[in-house]
Amino acid sequence: MNFLGSHILSINQFDTQDVEALFSVADQMKPYAHRELKTRVLEGAILGSLFFEPSTRTRISFGCAFNLLGGQVRETTGIKTSALAKGESLYDTARVISGYSDIIAMRHPMDGSVDEFSKASRVPVINAGDGSAEHPSQALLDLYTIKKELNINNDFDGLNIALVGDLKYGRTVHSLCKLLKLYKNISFTLVSPNELKMPKEIVDDLLAAGHRVNETEDMETALHDKHLVYLTRIQEERFSSQEEANIYRGRFRLNQSIYTAHCQPNTVIMHPLPRDSRAEANELDSDLNQHPSLAIFRQTDNGVLIRMALFALTLGVEKDIERTSSKVGWYTDRRF
Ligand code: NCD
DSSP, X not given: OOOTTOOXXXXXXXXXXXXXXXXHHHHHTHHHHTTSEEEOTTTTOEEEEEEOSOOSHHHHHHHHHHHHTTOEEEEEESXXXXXXXXXXXXXXXXXXXXXXXXXXXXXXXXXXXHHHHHHHOSSOEEEEEETTTBOHHHHHHXXXXXXXXXXXXXXXXXXXXXXXXXXXXXXXXXXXXXXXXXXXXXXXXXXXOGGGOOOHHHHHHHHHTTOEEEEESOHHHHTTTOSEEEEOOOOGGGSSOHHHHHTTTTSSOBOHHHHHHHSOTTOEEEOOSOOOOSTTTOSBOGXXXXXXXXXXXXXXXXXXXXXHHHHHHHTTOTTTTTTTEEEOHHHHHTOO
């Protein structure tokens, strides 16, 4: 893919070389994300941040990533506070906001909405989650995290992973499967309630690409030989009622004792977050918070690096970052 000026809408746009290129730029972003260096490479540029669905880390990390490259962020959150609530079309919103911005990050509850929006946009659009369809930047930061946690040098062949929870509506696992599909001989154990299985077309694509797929409702057995376990929240906002979602909440839970009994000693634990910490759900228990294999907060930190890299590549400034960088004197001195 040619990143420059491209919309980032789906993992289907990527090949393994694109992933490698992105990860290499992400690596270079560390001193900026860690506030050791600053760059003004995107000075004067504006990110239009449109989050028509709840978000904490995705919205803030896109914003931080843009700020860390020297750009500014203008944003709207929620449908009710935007002109979409007055009946404005995605086409009109796209024409308007792309007149104000150099790049747009957008989340919307409808599958395919970001794609539709991008067709009317005059600037690149990054899909920050469209309904239950895709969440490409999350999958990229997840794979980057897998690379770091397992000390892999861009060769993800032979991974043995379990994806657990709401695999039907979870867009993060849809994008992650599409991304892992690019590699070879991966063993996927898909643990979900029977009613919330991974969409058939995604499973069929994995099988057609030569991967192994095992679908099950038995989480404990599934954990045994895994390099990593990726848990997800029941996507209650996609169900027709709270009561229907409640049927599945709490069905699969990972805690310290289950981990010790069933996982390898260093099976990596991932979750896109937010984890539902209410007692009736609690899919990933806080008694694992100090566990060295719990990667969830390294995942969120990595999100900033990946999003900086996406901005740098789509806006074509990745080679200018070092030239425009300087030390962050006052701040590093005062860190505690
Ligand atoms: C996920 C999402 O929005 O799809 N969150 C995120 O972006 N990290 C997962 C979720 O909401 O369960």
